[in-house]
Amino acid sequence: MSSTAIPVPPPLLHTAYRADLDLLVSRWGYQPDPALLPPAYEELTAQALACGCRFWLQDIRRRTLNDPAITRWLLTEYFPQISQRLGGRLTVAYLTGPALLEALLNGPGYLPPSAYEQQPFVVAFFGDEGEAIRWLQTEQRRP
Template sequence: MTAGQASDLLQLTYRPDLDLLVGRWSYQPDPALLPAAYELLTARALESGCSYWLQDIRRRAANDPAITRWLLAEYFPDMARRLNGRLRVAYLTGPALLEQIVAAPDFVPAKDYAGKAHAVAFFGDEGAAVAWLQEQRG
């Protein structure tokens, strides 16, 4: 995947007014395309120094279990370390994907991340996702 293909899949915008890194995923990707997209996300996050991310995955219909395990076990902890010990990620999902995620046997609710360097939460409403990210600053 080229940088251009990665930016077609994932549009990233740093919002300095909210100190949020907003990622909008354009379509359901083949899992083979995800590493390059996450390289782009990593570069933008480190460039902005932003550890509060809103990831809009409403155009995705499924999560790849291997990628999800990698995100939770390796990527998010590593990014938290690289971003001064803290990372908060709010995922904005469509209703069907949100139902799949919450029903998964290995789902971890946001409250279970208390005291950890990284936290992940899922929302069906963008306002609620942004509010959660703002609350995480306290």
């Protein structure tokens, strides 16, 4: 009797706290069904609360599109709530592939980081990991 191995998808999310940089780094493994995103963000929440980190690098280079409903949920519910739970302004740098970065920056709902001045969170998009980390480090030094 032969057994056929069922392919196991890679993990959707791998998150690690970088104490040396005080950054929570999450690497998304693939483009998920939008229904999988809220549970993945709950996993991210648990890790962020465990280390008390408000500075996040979200590597979404393996994702190819942004779901408008999820984006709306992140901006109107999730980010404001998690920043309150973390006790300060949440700062999120998204590292994207070139096509998604272009789509996001040229999309109808795009806001530059400066547009978040009065919000309890700020979001920015980058195509280069070093640039994203430098931006997060600059944000860490803000009063």
